[in-house]
Amino acid sequence: MSYQSARSNLLAAPAIAWLVVFMVAPCLLILSYAFFERGVWGGIEYTVTLENFARVVDPLYAKIFLTSARIAGLATLLAILIAYPAAYAISRAPRLRQPMLLFFAVLPFWSNYLIRTYAWMVLLNREGLINNLLRWFGYQGEPLSLLYTESAVIIGLVYNYLPFVILAIYSSLSRLNPELMEASRDLGGGPIRTFWRVTLPLTLPGVAAGGVFVFVLSIGNFVTPALLGGGRFQMIGNVVYDQFLSANDWPFGAALGLVLIAIMILLLMLQARATAHASGERARVEP
């Protein structure tokens, strides 16, 4: 080991020790519960079993996994569709103004997630701001049921994770070499063609990073479906939450959590591969 790498290992040691003690070890401990039985009076009975995994593949939970994936997928798609133009606009704004625009994009993060979610409840409920505005504009019918719907859950997820996607896409847009666009123009490419053939492919790693972020955070989310879905939409995060905090069935909750983690790791690996692939492309374009 060279002196250089020995020193950097030494410097990283406190952080790694911290992560191992407070993050890796507790997580592994909880996940190990998946292989034990629920005690009749709650808690863990240390008898090794695979029954919890047998319960996970029950069609009921498969259906809940699929629902969660669909909701998270829609949220991801919407977030990208909104974030891309926003990130593009910020990256094209005068350089001096960009930090301020980014600041506004992340500003909502300065308030608590729960408060922001409750704010959506105030907006969407039957006696809420939107319905009151409609009435003010002369709408006479029954108030619209906007809250406690799947759309409300998706809106909440998109809203809460949008800044992550904007930042991820912005960072890959701002690293784009402007000469590539010029080259495309010189070779006769119009703005649309330049976007499709040059800008978009080269910023896909940013899109993938942002997208995986939203998807991973959404699929395990339990606060948004509980509050904006009124508990009528069960996502896998809610089932895990219920197992730990209501059914007192930690082993089964741990087994569901393991599956969720496996899905996330798979997605992150795919994203890493996509990024590696794209940087290979970039290497070919940027001599």
Next chain:
Amino acid sequence: MLAGSLGAAHAADLVISNWDGYMAKDIAETFKAATGLEIEVVNHATNEEIMGKLMASQGKGYDIVFVSSPFAEILNHQSLVEPLDKAAIPNLSNLYPEAASLAYDPGNAYSVPYTWGTTGLCYRSDLVKTVPDSWMNLLAPSDDIKGKTTMLATDRWLMAAGELAKGYSVNETDPAKIAEVKDLLIAAKKTLLAYDDTTFYSKLVSAEASLVHAWDGWCNYGITENKDIKFVVPKEGSDLWVDTIVVMKGSEKKDAAMKFINFILDPTNHAWAAQNILYKVPNKAAMESLDKALIEQYPNMGMTPAELTKYELLRDLGAAQKDYSRAVSEIKASN
């Protein structure tokens, strides 16, 4: 200031875990004035949260814990709670006789009931066409209140509504009956606005909902804000919920713990809960000391112990908990 509070934390004679706002804010001062003992109050948000902590630490770190009766029962089965030293708690005699013979702990061997009540229907009398009197008013609502009802999200109470409607025990463990209840609740879901066990009374106040599944004490919070809100126990009955106080076996300050329980059972101190959180307390002297206006404003405060103890207590389900939890997942995942 900092040194003072750190010193107090180390010097505390008792560590008590309770729900936020469930005791008088100045309890540490009044208890110290009465006994010279220091207490440190920590909060838990739910039974499950404190149970998780107690299971993980085998009960170490806390002297006194407030939990609902099925959890006190679990703690007792796990041998984590200390039998009460009755000689040190003369104020036990303030309890109603009914409160000393509850099925999970007859004779208050290891727990003292702190508050008790029922689960029923809370509604806006100005918004419903017919006055509800049955669980079916909630589970199969008339057209005028469809989409304007909520049910409690917590699995035991959610299931209890269906069980009571069908005339079954709230601790039913027969899989066939659980399945029937599940089907009834899946059908009811189509008419629900939401599952809600934290803001249901404010939904009534804002008129978002007209009829909600509610704990009586929480319905009182709605009544405080709107006098058209009323509470009814459906004709098929209710469960009887009890929040209890237990002393941990691992406590090294058991004498002080018994003193604290005696202090809480003092009529003035126990009446605090009725006056401030609007829950009935099982303390005869405390209930008799209440201002009659309170009971006029919140009629469910006037339910007698005899009326309350007609209802069945939620008990720990043991192995059948799995069936409940699967049924509830199925209900909530249905569409």
